[in-house]
Amino acid sequence: MAAANAYPPGGTFLDTLKKSFTDVPVDKEKANAISTTEFLEAAESLTTLFDVLGSVAFTPVKSDMLGNVKKIRDRQLAAPGESTTLQELVINELKTKKHTATEGLVWLVRGLEFTAIALSQNIATSSEELSTSFRNAYGNTLKPHHSFMVKPIFSAAMSACPYRAVFYQKLGEDEEKVLAELRVWLAALEKLIAILKGFLDSKEAKW
Numbered sequence: 001m002a003a004a005n006a007y008p009p010g011g012t013f014l015d016t017l018k019k020s021f022t023d024v025p026v027d028k029e030k031a032n033a034i035s036t037t038e039f040l041e042a043a044e045s046l047t048t049l050f051d052v053l054g055s056v057a058f059t060p061v062k063s064d065m066l067g068n069v070k071k072i073r074d075r076q077l078a079a080p081g082e083s084t085t086l087q088e089l090v091i092n093e094l095k096t097k098k099h100t101a102t103e104g105l106v107w108l109v110r111g112l113e114f115t116a117i118a119l120s121q122n123i124a125t126s127s128e129e130l131s132t133s134f135r136n137a138y139g140n141t142l143k144p145h146h147s148f149m150v151k152p153i154f155s156a157a158m159s160a161c162p163y164r165a166v167f168y169q170k171l172g173e174d175e176e177k178v179l180a181e182l183r184v185w186l187a188a189l190e191k192l193i194a195i196l197k198g199f200l201d202s203k204e205a206k207w
Helices: 036-046 048-053 056-078 086-095 100-124 130-140 151-159 164-171 175-200
Strands: none
Touching (some): 036 048, 036 056, 036 086, 036 100, 048 164, 086 100, 100 130, 164 175
8 A cells, every 4th residue: 555645745746756747858859859768767757656546456557657668768778879869769779670669668658648648537527536537548548459368457456546535635735736736747748648649650660
């Protein structure tokens, strides 16, 4: 189970993140190239949110995301000069006739989108419980790509979501402050997702 609270005194959960999506550099001069190191650190930071959700049912969700981060980072470490941005990393990996990191990025983006849609929907609909928001987001993102063996594992996590009121209390004492900071964080994440989905759908990112 997660600790009672996931925030410092007077702060919010967002203050505990090693890296926020708002801190990930995007080079508009280079077709919205996204910095690899900061993006991976921000994605790793996001996975601590699953600890706040407080159920072991979310362990596979977190492990899946971190596994994909590792695939991308392994490629970055193997060829750092060719991996400064995510787009460069993908293009240069595909030149070697391999696609481990590229496929990892595809799945990581799906996982991030799942989380972003769930939280954005929940924030926008104050009467909706987390389990409903996460279940709807799962159906629109990861579920169509999951095998019949994986779907029940993720569905169990959706059912294990804490009550809405309990969840937001764990993120900070001042709910309005929590929601305001979450909106900024999610907007930055959604912008990155849109850039990466567009890139990964392009010919240069296919294997």
